[in-house]
Amino acid sequence: MKVNEIFTVEREVSPSIGTNYFLVRLEGGLALLEEGTRSEPGEYRIGAPLKKYFVFKCLEPGEAAIQFAFFRASSPDDLLYEEVLPIQIEKNADLDSTLPGGWSPRRPLTEEDRKLFETVMKGWCGATYDPICVSSQIVAGTNYRFTCKVTTATEISKTYHAIVAVFEPLPNEGKPYITDIIRLLGV
CATH class of the missing domain: 3.10.450 (Nuclear Transport Factor 2; Chain: A,)
Structure with a gap:
């Protein structure tokens, strides 16, 4: 992944039987831009599984990580955690923060x-x-x-x-x- 790259992660959910995923860890130079559910084009049926999507943007180079958990509405205390997904974000050679209009990397406040x-x-x-x-x-x-x-x-x-x-x-x-x-x- 590179700085300013946007990517989507999908998981299958079934609201009719109460299964769902949610984000439990977001670390490093990543931002969650959007999350929601959708059906496959032309395949919407009542009770059919849906795709839950999470849209992320890489903000700065370095190590990052995301993790999801799965649960059923019938037993919400029984969470199943996925493995942590490590993400390496690289500098984007196409972006130069020294150019006018370029954003500087995040830094501590002066x-x-x-x-x-x-x-x-x-x-x-x-x-x-x-x-x-x-x-x-x-x-x-x-x-x-x-x-x-x-x-x-x-x-x-x-x-x-x-x-x-x-x-x-x-x-x-x-x-x-x-x-x-x-x-x-x-x-």
């Missing part, structure tokens, strides 16, 4: 990154966002993708990971602001 993040998050409530790492893209200004651990401020708090996308305009052209917050699935 003091300047942390100050920028705190500035744009000031006043947000309902959850705490703890930045873990960041990547940047030089454009007419700078785009940032902060990977964060998010904890909801609810009676029973929930924790998940998200990308907080931020744009910082060129000097004297405005203040930095959040452009998107994307919850990461399966992390």
Whole structure:
């Protein structure tokens, strides 16, 4: 696999008898983009098995891994774990992060990154966002993708990971602001 490559993993499920798969491990430079079920073209029948699909994107070079578990609705406590599927992600020679518009690899936050993040998050409530790492893209200004651990401020708090996308305009052209917050699935 190479950086920016997208791939799909499929498993057969049967909702009519209550069998299903779900992702239990996602490690390294991978992101889960989508999951769902579908029937084979022209073969949909009530009660027929379906394909559950998981779409992943390779984000950065290095070692990565995914693992799935199978269960039956009649015995949800009896999970059958598949072996961990190791994935080696290589640099993509077609991508050069030194070119204008290229994203840098994820890296630990500098003091300047942390100050920028705190500035744009000031006043947000309902959850705490703890930045873990960041990547940047030089454009007419700078785009940032902060990977964060998010904890909801609810009676029973929930924790998940998200990308907080931020744009910082060129000097004297405005203040930095959040452009998107994307919850990461399966992390």
